[in-house]
Amino acid sequence: MTILNARNLSLEEVQRLFGFQEQYKDSFSPLLSLEPLLESEQYELLQIRDDFRRYLTTGKVSEGQVKFLVLAPLLRLAGFYRYPIEIRLEENIAEIEVEDEDVIIKGRMDILACSKAKHTIANAYFWVLLIESKNSQIDISTGFPQLLTYAYKGIDNQQSVWGxxxxxxxxxFVYIEQGNSPIYHLMPLLNFMEPPRAVELLQVLKAICQM
Structure with a gap:
């Protein structure tokens, strides 16, 4: 039996092991309905972006700082801290094990948002959003193998999950769904430093939270 760490897998290996098929979507609709932001939300969003920009100008922003400076306030603003959503962090998420024939893949996701009001077929809390974060100088595609590995475990018990x-x-954002060959849909890339895309980012997070 071979034991692998999800952090060390390439996207090619994940696709081969789990049969993932990659697709692209040029819009978040019809999967999500994006609603206009309140003026107060737009103001707070601007504050989060400006705080983060100040750190970017000094050089690399660490993964921990990304979680603290950007992800935490964005998730709060989008409603992820309110019932029935529960946020779980890496240190209090049980290690994920994915077994495929003679290979076991282990790892822990960075952030998991689940719903305590909705249960899967295995009577577990419904996974709403998986988040894999990196430092500001790392290409986000390096997080895809871990994200897809953990999502593959999640879609054992539910039809789809957002990553x-x-x-x-x-x-x-990645929309992952079950199938004979599971599919992950790459959604439009959003740059937080561009005002229109920052607004769209918060709209997407709010829509996922309210699903």
């Missing part, structure tokens, strides 16, 4: 890979500046 997000980010380095604080760039945000790549």
């Amino acid at each position: 997000l890979a980010t380095n604080g500046r760039s945000y790549q």
